[in-house]
Amino acid sequence: MTSLIVHSAAPFNAEPNLDRLRASFVTDAEDFYVRSHGDIPQLDAATHRLRIDGLVDRPLDLSMPELRDLAPHRTVGAVLQCAGNRRADLQPVKPTTGDPWAPGAIGYARWTGIPLYEVLRAAGASAASHVAFTGADVVEEAGQRVRYGVSIGMQRALQDDVLLAWAMNDKPLKREHGYPLRLMVPGYAGVRSPKWLTSITVQDRPSDNPMQQQDYKLLPPDIDAETVDWNAGLTIDAMPLNSAICTPQADAILSPGCTEVRGYAIASGRAVARVDVSPDGGRHWVQAALQRDPEEPAAWIFWQTTLDLPAGEHELVVRAWDEAGQTQPASAAEVWNFKGYLCAAWHRVKVIVT
Numbered sequence: 001m002t003s004l005i006v007h008s009a010a011p012f013n014a015e016p017n018l019d020r021l022r023a024s025f026v027t028d029a030e031d032f033y034v035r036s037h038g039d040i041p042q043l044d045a046a047t048h049r050l051r052i053d054g055l056v057d058r059p060l061d062l063s064m065p066e067l068r069d070l071a072p073h074r075t076v077g078a079v080l081q082c083a084g085n086r087r088a089d090l091q092p093v094k095p096t097t098g099d100p101w102a103p104g105a106i107g108y109a110r111w112t113g114i115p116l117y118e119v120l121r122a123a124g125a126s127a128a129s130h131v132a133f134t135g136a137d138v139v140e141e142a143g144q145r146v147r148y149g150v151s152i153g154m155q156r157a158l159q160d161d162v163l164l165a166w167a168m169n170d171k172p173l174k175r176e177h178g179y180p181l182r183l184m185v186p187g188y189a190g191v192r193s194p195k196w197l198t199s200i201t202v203q204d205r206p207s208d209n210p211m212q213q214q215d216y217k218l219l220p221p222d223i224d225a226e227t228v229d230w231n232a233g234l235t236i237d238a239m240p241l242n243s244a245i246c247t248p249q250a251d252a253i254l255s256p257g258c259t260e261v262r263g264y265a266i267a268s269g270r271a272v273a274r275v276d277v278s279p280d281g282g283r284h285w286v287q288a289a290l291q292r293d294p295e296e297p298a299a300w301i302f303w304q305t306t307l308d309l310p311a312g313e314h315e316l317v318v319r320a321w322d323e324a325g326q327t328q329p330a331s332a333a334e335v336w337n338f339k340g341y342l343c344a345a346w347h348r349v350k351v352i353v354t
């Protein structure tokens with residue numbers, strides 16, 4: 001039985017309790033959010049095949065043992081995060097489509113596999129601009145039933161931290177996380193890390209799958225479900241600078257005196273340099289202590305501080321800053337979009353001290 005908070009049983013979508021998420025720097029697979037768009041396929045590593053085709057000199061059709069033998073194994077620590085993480089904070093501004101994710105649609109794990117570029121090299125990939133991927137699951141998108149399909153740009157695909165991964169935290173991937181094989185693109189929205197991977201196609205344009213063309217786009221604020229023009233949306237790849245309070249949780253009832261406040265922050269390209277916490281809705285700020293893994297730049301940051309809160313209602317707030325002095329927008333209203341993606345506004349948590 002899962003201890004996750006379930007948003008939807010079919011397709012299975014669930015996130016951990018935030019205290020639990022914040023309890024361990026490496027997220028246990030049991031506590032890792034699950035985002036699926038269709039039924040979770042029943043696959044078997046003993047019979048699974050991965051095809052590599054498209055603009056390549058030598059199309060390949062690999063078993064899992066053949067894939068493992070192709071190149072030295074690599075383990076990369078990386079955050080996986082849904083583009084819809086923190087959507088619940090956008091919905092009070094105006095309704096959005098999608099599940100009301102709290103800040104738990106994120107996790108940090110150590111992923112083991114071989115770099116994608118090794119397979120592209122083995123197949124003799126041409127200098128094409130995109131790499132497209134197909135999963136074994138069938139999803140409903142734009143009124144069609146199709147295999148899950150997305151793509152990433154070739155430049156990102158060739159970087160050595162992009163893995164074809166079969167293990168998470170030194171154990172075979174669990175079924176819901178993509179057993180027996182998934183892609184892992186550190187720093188990109190989870191949607192670009194397809195699970196249950198069955199094929200890789202080298203091509204000179206993005207995937208024409210509706211998951212790529214008509215979903216996971218950041219649309220301007222004046223566009224809604226009725227007026228949507230998908231071409232007006234930005235394709236969501238890299239994720240923004242963000243932070244969240246995990247403890248205490250919204251509407252917590254606390255005793256007067258010192259309260260431990262804890263959470264995570266996640267960088268975008270540049271490292272997190274500072275995390276500010278406010279006891280009073282953003283009028284005053286203190287700097288939190290940061291815990292980071294210097295070996296893994298794609299890891300998240302855990303932060304904590306102590307606030308001395310008098311009796312009454314308080315709005316706790318967190319915001320992160322990066323090395324370039326960039327920070328998060330103050331209000332969710334500034335970043336609202338009808339699909340409810342990329343909520344990186346200051347995270348606000350109301351608590352009551354009595």
Ligand SMILES: Nc1nc2c(c(=O)[nH]1)N[C@H]1C(S)=C(S)[C@@H](COP(=O)(O)O)O[C@H]1N2
Nearest residue numbers: 033034035036037082135177190191194195
């Ligand atoms: N084949 C397939 N891959 C997928 C998905 C899916 O539904 N099918 N969901 C994507 C999305 S939107 C996210 S956020 C991540 C979630 O990965 P997880 O369930 O292992 O946490 O997987 C991505 N890869």
Ligand SMILES: [Mo]
Nearest residue numbers: 082083190191
């Ligand atoms: Mo996602």
